[in-house]
Amino acid sequence: MISFEHRVLSEYRIKIAKIETLAKSIMAHQDPKGEESKGASEFLDVLINETDKFYENNSTILSNNGKRPHARSRLPETKEWNDNVEKFYEKNPRRRPRK
Numbered sequence: 001m002i003s004f005e006h007r008v009l010s011e012y013r014i015k016i017a018k019i020e021t022l023a024k025s026i027m028a029h030q031d032p033k034g035e036e037s038k039g040a041s042e043f044l045d046v047l048i049n050e051t052d053k054f055y056e057n058n059s060t061i062l063s064n065n066g067k068r069p070h071a072r073s074r075l076p077e078t079k080e081w082n083d084n085v086e087k088f089y090e091k092n093p094r095r096r097p098r099k
Contacts, residue, residue: 008058009065015051016070022047023072048072064088066095 022044029037052075055062063084069075089096 005061005065008061009067012051012054012058012062012067015047015054019044019047019051019070019072048074060084066092 022040026037026040026044029040031037048070051070052073055069055073055075059081063081064087066085066088068081068085069077
């Protein structure tokens with residue numbers, strides 16, 4: 001049976017992948033000023049807001065597993081999240097992402 005923690009981590013990974021895919025397609029679109037790109041940008045904002053709410057609701061699980069808010073996130077950094085992430089990487093130095 002899948003634990004709740006694993007399910008939250010998997011769902012967060014999927015949400016981040018959706019954001020990255022949509023952002024990449026917007027940037028590579030032929031007509032970046034067109035209606036299609038504007039609609040996609042609005043939808044990207046919706047996805048980012050949804051991901052931010054998900055991170056706020058499950059912040060303890062995500063930060064204790066080394067996950068920070070996405071780079072496009074509009075959430076302010078908190079000391080608690082940063083401390084949890086640093087503790088995780090001290091325990092698991094090989095899992096630290098490359099810079």
